[in-house]
Amino acid sequence: MNQPVVVIEEVIGRAHQGATEPFICRGEDGLIYYVKGIGANRRSQVAEWVCAQLATAFGLPIADYALADVPQALIDAKVRADIRELGAGLSFASCQLPHAQEFSISMSDRVFDDLAMDVLVFDWWVRNDDRKLTPLGGNVNLLWEVRANELKVIDHNLAFDRDFKPDDFLAGHVFRDHWNRVFGDLDLRQHYMSRIEGCLQNLSGLRDSIPDSWWWLDEGVLADVTWDEIEVVLLRARQPQFWDCQ
Numbered sequence: 001m002n003q004p005v006v007v008i009e010e011v012i013g014r015a016h017q018g019a020t021e022p023f024i025c026r027g028e029d030g031l032i033y034y035v036k037g038i039g040a041n042r043r044s045q046v047a048e049w050v051c052a053q054l055a056t057a058f059g060l061p062i063a064d065y066a067l068a069d070v071p072q073a074l075i076d077a078k079v080r081a082d083i084r085e086l087g088a089g090l091s092f093a094s095c096q097l098p099h100a101q102e103f104s105i106s107m108s109d110r111v112f113d114d115l116a117m118d119v120l121v122f123d124w125w126v127r128n129d130d131r132k133l134t135p136l137g138g139n140v141n142l143l144w145e146v147r148a149n150e151l152k153v154i155d156h157n158l159a160f161d162r163d164f165k166p167d168d169f170l171a172g173h174v175f176r177d178h179w180n181r182v183f184g185d186l187d188l189r190q191h192y193m194s195r196i197e198g199c200l201q202n203l204s205g206l207r208d209s210i211p212d213s214w215w216w217l218d219e220g221v222l223a224d225v226t227w228d229e230i231e232v233v234l235l236r237a238r239q240p241q242f243w244d245c246q
Contacts, residue, residue, distance in 0.1 A: 004066040009074075011080060020040035020157055027093070037070065037085060037086035037087040038084075038091075042224065044092075044158075045092045045214050046225050047157050047159045049065075050159075060118060063094050063143070064094075065092070065095065066093045072088040075088045099146045100143040100144060103144050103174075104133075110149075113178065113181075117175070117181070119131070120182065121182060126159040127161045128161070129168060129172075132174065133172075134172065141153070160229065160233050
């Protein structure tokens with residue numbers, strides 16, 4: 001697994017959309033990143049990193065990402081009143097897309113069917129029920145890159161949902177209309193199983209790529225996330241009931 005690391009040099013501000021409210025930072029490479037630090041909670045960081053790596057291996061067009069190294073000196077400088085919610089050390093960072101706009105339901109016809117199914121199956125696999133969009137609105141966590149005229153996938157902080165409900169997922173997912181095709185086509189399901197199996201071959205490498213600090217909330221206090229529960233979700237793809245909607 002790739003483990004890109006970018007050192008954060010400047011905290012520019014903070015996003016106020018989404019529950020995690022990532023910090024907007026400039027890296028040593030000059031790029032702008034949305035950085036999810038300790039305030040986003042450890043479970044969120046682990047879910048983001050694991051899903052970003054899996055999405056890459058699965059072939060989704062995910063926004064570029066990295067591990068952000070936040071220097072202690074930047075926190076000690078107290079450039080913001082809430083800077084300790086960023087925290088020193090390694091955090092998850094998603095690169096800003098300067099020419100992107102939030103995906104809306106009117107854009108659905110721009111997405112090829114194969115890609116829509118890819119996103120749907122991936123979210124089903126990692127139990128990510130945070131891609132909802134209906135004519136009444138929703139939180140879709142997709143962007144449309146205007147210059148490249150392509151979809152970009154972001155935000156997997158709520159993946160590995162312990163309370164995942166298949167019916168709710170299929171009722172609200174932005175690409176839910178493609179489910180019957182996937183479910184009803186044995187060849188298509190086998191195609192996706194092969195892609196998932198390819199991702200599963202490197203689980204040990206993925207586990208090793210997660211920063212050790214993310215398993216701890218504080219010294220001696222374990223975070224509310226374990227590798228075992230993540231692995232159970234991922235490996236259930238090998239079970240016959242993986243496609244069951246009940």
